[in-house]
Amino acid sequence: MSERIKSAGKRYRLEFGAAMTFYMVVLFGAKFLADGVEPGAWLTTLAIAPVVPIVFACIAFFRYYGSLDERERRLMSDAAALSLVIGIFTALTLGFLKSFGVFHFEWDMLWFGPFLIALWGIVRCALLLKR
Template structure:
């Protein structure tokens, strides 16, 4: 494993661990809080480590060689396109009243995980495509 990827793992895993812990803490703590500012502050606690996850992703992409960056760029384009197309399709079906409307927060909270998941799957597919050639 190259040094750039080791650094990524050293940055990614602690941030994800902090995210999980802060998510559990904030969900539990929110049940006891009143007041908009306090609830907003506690709700935003898990967002901070996700910013560090995104920072780690940007740094690893920036510091990779050209071939690895090409794989990531294609995976971001494909994953973003698939995720965006999926949400667009879902919105069109909601607009046509084909599907029951969910709450806004239940849709909004899934945007980043869906995009990241699509990126991960697309990266595996793109990497396999280039290694098969």
């Protein structure tokens, strides 16, 4: 592997790890501070605070993505497109099952992002094995 790609990988792991650590700190800090706070500007600020470290994680990812070679970028974008399609089909299927009363569950959009990311990782591995 080219030295440039190797060092980009190291930088990505460091930046992503730092962003995720920051996320945990902000998430638990915000949860702690939000305890008993009435709805309003302060509670809204606390509720959306964990998004900030996620932005840092996204920046780290896109820096890494930009440093990859063309085949790896192609693999990642193909996996992202496939995951999006599977994610949309999953959301539609669950939506229909719920609206037709086949089964009931609580909507929790918070898990849709992590679900898509996990799916993207699985699809990427599958494409890697295929190619």
